[in-house]
Amino acid sequence: MLRTVLMHGLFALGSRLVRSQVRRELAILEWAERADPEELRARQEARLRTLIRWSYDTVPYYRRVMDQTGVSPGDIRGIDDLPLMPVLLRRDIRTHLDALVSERVSKGDLLRRASSGTTGAPVWFYRDRRALPFERASLWHDLGWAGVTAAAPTLFVRRQVDNEGRRKWTRWNWLVGSAFLPPELLYALAPGPVVEAVERVAPALIYGYPSLLHLLARAVLLSGRPLRARPRCVLYDAEQMGDDTRDLVRQALGTPIFSRYGAREFSAGVAHTCEYGRWHLNTEGCVVEIVTGGPGEARGAPASKGRLVITDLRNHAMPFVRYEIGDAGAAGGEELCPCRRTLPLLGGLEGRDWEWIVTASGFRIPATMIAPMIVGLHGDLLWEYQFRQDRVEELEVVVVPISDYGENRQEELSRHLEAALVGQITVRVTPVGHIPREPSGKRPVMKSTLHQGR
Numbered sequence: 001m002l003r004t005v006l007m008h009g010l011f012a013l014g015s016r017l018v019r020s021q022v023r024r025e026l027a028i029l030e031w032a033e034r035a036d037p038e039e040l041r042a043r044q045e046a047r048l049r050t051l052i053r054w055s056y057d058t059v060p061y062y063r064r065v066m067d068q069t070g071v072s073p074g075d076i077r078g079i080d081d082l083p084l085m086p087v088l089l090r091r092d093i094r095t096h097l098d099a100l101v102s103e104r105v106s107k108g109d110l111l112r113r114a115s116s117g118t119t120g121a122p123v124w125f126y127r128d129r130r131a132l133p134f135e136r137a138s139l140w141h142d143l144g145w146a147g148v149t150a151a152a153p154t155l156f157v158r159r160q161v162d163n164e165g166r167r168k169w170t171r172w173n174w175l176v177g178s179a180f181l182p183p184e185l186l187y188a189l190a191p192g193p194v195v196e197a198v199e200r201v202a203p204a205l206i207y208g209y210p211s212l213l214h215l216l217a218r219a220v221l222l223s224g225r226p227l228r229a230r231p232r233c234v235l236y237d238a239e240q241m242g243d244d245t246r247d248l249v250r251q252a253l254g255t256p257i258f259s260r261y262g263a264r265e266f267s268a269g270v271a272h273t274c275e276y277g278r279w280h281l282n283t284e285g286c287v288v289e290i291v292t293g294g295p296g297e298a299r300g301a302p303a304s305k306g307r308l309v310i311t312d313l314r315n316h317a318m319p320f321v322r323y324e325i326g327d328a329g330a331a332g333g334e335e336l337c338p339c340r341r342t343l344p345l346l347g348g349l350e351g352r353d354w355e356w357i358v359t360a361s362g363f364r365i366p367a368t369m370i371a372p373m374i375v376g377l378h379g380d381l382l383w384e385y386q387f388r389q390d391r392v393e394e395l396e397v398v399v400v401p402i403s404d405y406g407e408n409r410q411e412e413l414s415r416h417l418e419a420a421l422v423g424q425i426t427v428r429v430t431p432v433g434h435i436p437r438e439p440s441g442k443r444p445v446m447k448s449t450l451h452q453g454r
């Protein structure tokens with residue numbers, strides 16, 4: 001208790017000391033929650049016009065695309081004019097990466113990053129270092145909605161290493177008593193060690209992937225006793241949380257559940273849920289459109305339900321204008337949310353689902369945990385990949401190489417994946433020319449014929 005009070009004091013002090021830019025951005029995000037919707041839209045459209053003008057003047061890719069289609073920056077006066085621009089696809093980024101970088105950005109402001117890998121189509125891109133204070137402010141803001149601060153002791157139930165191989169660990173995490181839950185404990189569904197690990201941290205917040213939260217909840221229920229230290233809230237991102245998982249988490253942890261929606265490609269969170277479970281959009285950071293057409297179609301007209309294409313208003317180093325993220329959603333209504341925040345709403349969101357890799361000894365490992373490893377290791381050598389499993393002894397990884405992908409590389413990949421799968425299963429890598437789409441047009445990151453029974 002004393003520690004918590006102390007940490008809150010330290011956090012209050014620390015947040016005064018951090019760069020004033022984060023505080024300024026946070027204040028704006030807090031103001032925007034209850035601002036006049038027309039004013040919010042006017043601010044968003046002003047940022048949009050600046051971004052489009054900048055993209056035309058300084059980014060060769062956009063200059064060429066706009067010249068080819070006869071669109072001038074002055075034609076994009078607001079959000080309703082955005083469909084004049086084509087949709088930006090992952091393959092455009094892979095093919096035209098250099099041309100997508102602004103000629104007027106300094107090398108020091110470019111942050112090379114990789115996509116999460118959970119779509120099965122890896123992509124490397126650049127983020128804008130100047131947008132980092134906004135990213136930080138957006139996280140703090142979202143935590144505030146969940147009722148905690150960045151000083152809350154947090155149990156992370158997610159990957160600990162990012163795609164660039166860095167450990168997501170900071171001195172701050174250590175200082176406030178946060179910790180990562182070793183995923184192996186969850187894969188094995190070992191109730192005793194899982195419950196002990198949670199109680200050791202006594203987290204105020206549990207922040208993770210739905211697939212792993214599902215395993216965590218099951219382990220807690222299997223232990224046959226309630227947690228001694230109940231967290232204040234659960235926050236998830238990166239995957240969809242189905243009703244079955246939501247029920248399990250509620251039953252096991254008894255806490256409210258919040259969610260953030262975004263992607264590594266964007267400067268900050270795109271949307272997050274309020275206490276009524278509705279999605280509110282981050283209008284200071286992006287423009288979200290819902291458009292017609294199947295995945296990979298360069299044109300898209302406004303629709304009430306369909307693909308999400310997102311324009312990041314904060315990345316001027318490598319602008320993402322109308323980027324197809326690979327998720328689907330529905331437009332939110334005009335009515336005011338019961339939480340009385342005026343930030344616009346997003347209707348249903350169909351994000352990325354997960355699938356289990358199942359092993360002979362009963363381990364359940366979500367493909368989401370393994371896929372990013374492919375991006376980090378060989379993301380620049382592969383167009384796309386898919387996990388397939390028909391037997392518990394073996395996992396097949398089907399890959400579509402960009403160029404030569406010989407046996408050495410295949411072995412390297414299978415060795416790394418086998419290690420990540422804690423030696424529980426053999427991995428076979430199969431290069432192919434093409435991965436067929438499902439009738440829906442989607443290409444799931446994993447296909448399994450084994451009983452999935454969550």
Ligand SMILES: [Zn+2]
Binds near residue numbers: 338
């Ligand atoms: Zn709300």
